[in-house]
Amino acid sequence: MHTLAAFFASIPFDQILIQTVNGIVTGMILALVASGLTLIFGIMDVVNFAHGELFMLGAYIGVIVIAATGSFWLALVVSSLTIAILGAALQIVALRPLIGRDPLTTILATFGMSLVLQNFALWQFGPTARRIGEPITANFQLFYLTYPWYRLLIAVLSAAIIGGFWLFLKYGKYGVWIRATTQDRVMAQAMGIPVPLVYTGVFAIGAAMAAASGVLFAPLSGVYHTMGLDWVLRAFIVVVVGGMGNLLGSVAAAIFISLLEAYASLWVSPAQAVIVSFVVLIVTLLVRPTGLFVPTPK
């Protein structure tokens, strides 16, 4: 009895709770990044290596709009719209001509875009990180920590964006088009759905989601030209673990992996905690290569 009591007393419940909150906050941002990625993959089999750069450019446009207007929320909207247009343009110019070719060509194309966009940012904005202030500076007390409300707001906003998009997929006219095209693009065309237009639209939506997450996360990390790399790597892990092309699977996987990393960093340094996501990735690939969060294929 005595040892059991000592064991329970030794569990740092307060730290676990804090890490749960941290895990959910990063998990939701990651889910927003990964949603765009999985959506683009699911519908057109394109692995978008430029996704992290759309995230980064989104954050930079946020910096510019805030500098000009002072409004964080306006920056969020303007950045999402601008990057959506950029995404649509990139899809039309670089990816549409590759439809029907070897998937490897699209990987090279998006990888090329990623290099160009990253170096464009370096050239335009320089190597020094920019800062964005948090739009809400209030804090609350979480045990011994002063925890910023803004972090919780990020989680809520990300959830709202993903939820809104899910409702659109489920009930919107174009949502049905997107789902039909994801399932069977040939039959979708035969039903009169303009599939090339759906591709462009989906790429634009995915890009806008990346930009929104870039702006939301910018106050926590600062804005610099390689900020997308770290996120896109983790987002790829999430997309594979959640089941390629599966939106809700990606959300679940993002939260799952972020929570695991957050708990792991109670005992090891945060840099080492990243190992956890790779372990999850490898185990997933070994045990259930179609993804942890998808029903077993029949």
Next chain:
Amino acid sequence: MSAAEQVAAAEHLVAVEGLHTYYGKSHILDGVSLNVGRGEVVALIGRNGVGKSTTLKSIMGLVPATAGTVVLDGTPITNLPPHKIARLGIGYVPEDRRIFRALTVMENLRTGLDRHGVTDERKRALLDKGFTFFPRLAERRSQAGGTLSGGEQQMLAIARAMMLEPKIILLDEPTEGLMPRMVSQISQIIEVLHKEGVAILLVEQNVPLTLASSQRVYFMEKGAIRHHCMASDLDVHHPLIKQYLGV
């Protein structure tokens, strides 16, 4: 001029002329020419692998034609994107039905309904018509397409094509793998569509059904049309049937 040639020479809804199609290096269609009149049911028969399905896919723009022309109602549609062809008035019911399995019955129908310029009343009227044709689908409207039986999926595939208000439906092996009771229902559906004035280009292995449902028959072999006659000139034991189907 034979009776079939006289019919064929009349006004065409769909006219296919010298269509050539390749899959990679294999030459699948070797100059297919056929036509379908307004509201006419025309059958395309032949053994497996002679290019019947490919003919339908080429008309639909799903398989690119390397030579030849397809004209719909006076408009050349050769190698247009399939979605444009669909909206110009060709419904396609593929061999394997290709229901959107994760979409509900209603959503499957909506893929053909949510077109530009279709009013809400028109949509409702089309849905009502579909559900009157296929009461089973009305019962299962919120069920996922993948959970339907084979026969129900076939009904859904036809109903879905009807939502496009097509001038012609390309119907590929509609009775394949269905129970006998369903087969007779399919032949009734073809009859109803015919009465509604919808033309049908029918690919079908069931000879009695084909002869009963269609007005004209094209015989296909090795990627080309070899023979062409009125369905009323044929019966199940006709030598042509034996020659081209080997039954």
